[in-house]
Amino acid sequence: MQSYEHFSSQDFVADDAFIKWVTDPTEASDAFWQQWLGQHPHKRPVVDEAAGIVRKLAVQQDFFAEEELQANWERIKQKTTAEKPVYTEKTVVRPLSYGRWLAAASVVVFLVAGLGLWQHTRPVSYNTTYGEIKTIALPDGSEVTLNGNSRISFVRGIFSRTLDLDGEALLKVNKEKTLGKPVSFSVRAGRVAVHVLGTVFNVNHRRQHVEVMLAEGKVRLEASGAQMLLDPGQKATLAANGSALVKSEASAGNTTSWLRRELVYEGATLQSIFEEMEDSFGITTRVSQPEILKKRFTGLVATDSIQNFYSQLGEIYHLQVQPVKGGFLLK
Numbered sequence: 001m002q003s004y005e006h007f008s009s010q011d012f013v014a015d016d017a018f019i020k021w022v023t024d025p026t027e028a029s030d031a032f033w034q035q036w037l038g039q040h041p042h043k044r045p046v047v048d049e050a051a052g053i054v055r056k057l058a059v060q061q062d063f064f065a066e067e068e069l070q071a072n073w074e075r076i077k078q079k080t081t082a083e084k085p086v087y088t089e090k091t092v093v094r095p096l097s098y099g100r101w102l103a104a105a106s107v108v109v110f111l112v113a114g115l116g117l118w119q120h121t122r123p124v125s126y127n128t129t130y131g132e133i134k135t136i137a138l139p140d141g142s143e144v145t146l147n148g149n150s151r152i153s154f155v156r157g158i159f160s161r162t163l164d165l166d167g168e169a170l171l172k173v174n175k176e177k178t179l180g181k182p183v184s185f186s187v188r189a190g191r192v193a194v195h196v197l198g199t200v201f202n203v204n205h206r207r208q209h210v211e212v213m214l215a216e217g218k219v220r221l222e223a224s225g226a227q228m229l230l231d232p233g234q235k236a237t238l239a240a241n242g243s244a245l246v247k248s249e250a251s252a253g254n255t256t257s258w259l260r261r262e263l264v265y266e267g268a269t270l271q272s273i274f275e276e277m278e279d280s281f282g283i284t285t286r287v288s289q290p291e292i293l294k295k296r297f298t299g300l301v302a303t304d305s306i307q308n309f310y311s312q313l314g315e316i317y318h319l320q321v322q323p324v325k326g327g328f329l330l331k
Contacts, residue, residue, distance in 0.1 A: 003020075003042065004036065004040075005043075005222070006186070006193045006195075006214045006222050007043075008046065008160060008184040008186070008195060009046045009047075009050040009053065009172070009181075009184075010050075010157075010160040010178075010181065010182075010183060010184045011184065011186075012047060012050035012051075012054075013048075013050050013053050013054055013159045014048065014158060014159045014160060016159055017029070018033075018050065018054070019054055021033050022050075022054040023037070023049045023055075025053065026106050032179055033047075036128055038290050042227075047258060049083075052153070053159075053179070053181060054301070058327070060264065062269060066101035075208040083275055102111070105184075120161070122155075123153050123154065123155045124138075124139065124153070125151070125152065125153045125154075126144075126146065126150075126152050126154075127146070127147065127150065127151040127152075128146045128148055128149060128150050128167075129148065129149065129150050130148050130162050130248070130280065130281050130282035131148045131280065131281045131303070132146075132148050133145065133147060133148065133258070133259065133276075134146045138154055138156070138163075138174075138175055139154070139156050140156050140161055140174055140183075140185075142171065142172060142173045142185070143171070143177075144163070144170070144172075144177070145169060145170045145172075145174040146167065146168070146169050146279040147167060147168035147169065147258050147280055147283055148167075149167055149170055149171060149280055149281075149282065150165070150166065150167020150168055151165070151166045151167055152164065152165050152166075152167075152169060157183075158178055158183075158314050159178055159181070159183060160183060160184045160186065161176070161183060161184065161185045161186070161187075162185075162187075162188065163185070163186070163187045163188070164185050164188045164189075165188070165189045165203055165205050166185075166189075166205060166206075167204075167205065167206065167279075168202070168203065168204040168205070168258070168280070169202070169203055169207070170198065170200070170201075170202045170215075170256055171187065171196075171201055171202075171257060172199075172200045173185045173196050173198050173199055173200075174198065175198035175218075177286055182208050184196075187203055189203050189205035189210045190205050190208055190210050190238075191208075191210065191222065191224065191238060192205075192210040192212065192222070192223045192236075192238050192245070193220060193221050193222045193223070193233070194219050194220075195219065195220045195221075195222070196217065196218075196219045196220075198217060199215075199217025199218060199219055200214075200215040200216040200217065200287075201213060201214045201215060201216075201217075201219055201230075202215065202252075202255050202256055206208065206275075206276075206279045207240055207275065207276065207279070208239045208240040209237075210223075210237070210238045211235060211236070211237045211238075211239070211240055211252045212230065212235060212237075213234075213235040213252065213255040213256075214230040214231065214232050214233070214234055214235070215218075215232060215252040215256070217232070218230065218231065218232075221236050221245060223238050223244070223245050224243055224244060226244060226245065228245050228247060229277040230247070232248055232252075233249060233250060233251075233252065234249060234250060235247070235248055235249075235255065237248035241246060243254075251264075254266070257300075258280075258303070261302065261303045261304055262300055262301065262302055262303065263276070263301040263303060264299075264300050265297050265299060265300075265301070266296055266298050266299055267296050267297075267298055268293060268296060268298075269293065269295070269296055270292060270293050270294070270295045270296070270297060270313070271293035271294070273297060273301075274293070276326035277306065277327075278327075281303070281306065282326070282330070283306060283327045284326050284327035284328075285310075285327050285328050285329075285330065286324070286327070286328070286329045286330070287329075287330045287331070288329070288330065288331030289331070292317070292319065292330055295317055296301065297313070297316075299312075307323075308313075310330075313330065314330070319331065
C-alpha cells in the first residue's frame with residue numbers, strides 16, 4: 001500500500017488510487033481514505049485541494065471536439081477526392097470509413113501524447129567523483145550544484161517533481177505551474193523530505209545524518225511524522241541516531257563555503273572533519289589514539305591544499321602527520 005504521509009496535493013493528483021477514489025469511489029476505497037484521514041487530520045486540506053483538481057480534470061473536454069474531428073474528416077475526403085490517383089486493374093481501393101479514420105487518428109494522438117509524457121517523466125541521474133564540484137541544469141530549469149562524491153536522481157512529473165539525494169547539493173528551484181497550479185518540488189534525503197516551490201537551499205545527506213540550510217524563500221520539512229518550516233538563515237538537522245528535526249540559526253556563507261572550495265569549521269570535532277574528508281574527497285584518516293578524534297578545530301580549510309591542513313593539525317596539536325596510502329596517519 002502506498003505511503004501518503006509526505007504527499008503534497010500534486011502528488012495526490014498523480015496517484016492512480018487517489019484518482020479512482022475521487023472519480024469512482026467504492027465502499028472499500030472510501031473506508032480506506034476516511035480511516036486514513038482520521039489518522040492524519042492535518043492532511044485534510046491537502047486532500048481536499050487535490051480532490052478538487054481531480055474533479056476539474058475529470059470534466060475537462062477531450063483534446064479534440066467532435067466538430068473538429070468531423071471538419072478534419074471532411075477536409076481529408078476533399079483532398080483525397082481532388083487528387084484522384086491512377087490505379088491498375090489489379091488495384092483494389094477500399095476507402096477507410098469515418099470510424100476507422102477516427103480510430104487511426106486516435107492511435108497517432110495517443111502515441112504522440114504517450115511519447116511526450118514519457119519524455120517528461122523519465123528519471124535522470126547525475127553524480128560527482130571525489131573532490132569534484134558540478135553544476136547541473138535540471139529539465140525543469142532548476143539548478144543543482146553537487147559537492148564531491150554525491151548523487152541525485154530527478155523525476156519531473158506533470159504535477160510534482162522529486163529529487164533523491166545522497167551526498168551534498170545546493171539547489172535553486174525554478175517555479176512551475178500545471179493548469180494554473182504550482183508544481184511541487186520535493187527533495188528526499190534519507191528520512192527527511194524537503195518540500196519547496198521556488199527557493200535556494202543546501203542539503204547534506206551523509207552517513208544517515210541530514211542537514212538542510214535555507215538561503216532564500218521557504219521550505220517545509222517532514223521527518224518521522226513531524227513537520228517543520230524554515231526561514232532564510234535557519235537550518236534543520238536530523239542526526240543519524242536522532243528521531244526529530246532540530247532547528248537552529250545558520251550562516252549561509254559558511255554552509256555553502258564548499259562552493260568556493262573552502263570548508264569553514266566552528267568548534268567541529270576532528271572526527272566529524274575527518275568523516276567529511278573521506279565522504280567528499282576519499283581521504284581516509286587514521287589515528288594512533290582515539291582521544292585525538294575528540295579534539296576540536298575552528299578555522300578555514302582550502303580544499304585544493306588539504307595536505308597543508310593536515311600539516312597545520314600536526315603543529316596545532318603536536319602530532320606527527322604521516323602520509324599513507326589513501327590518506328594520513330596521525331600519531
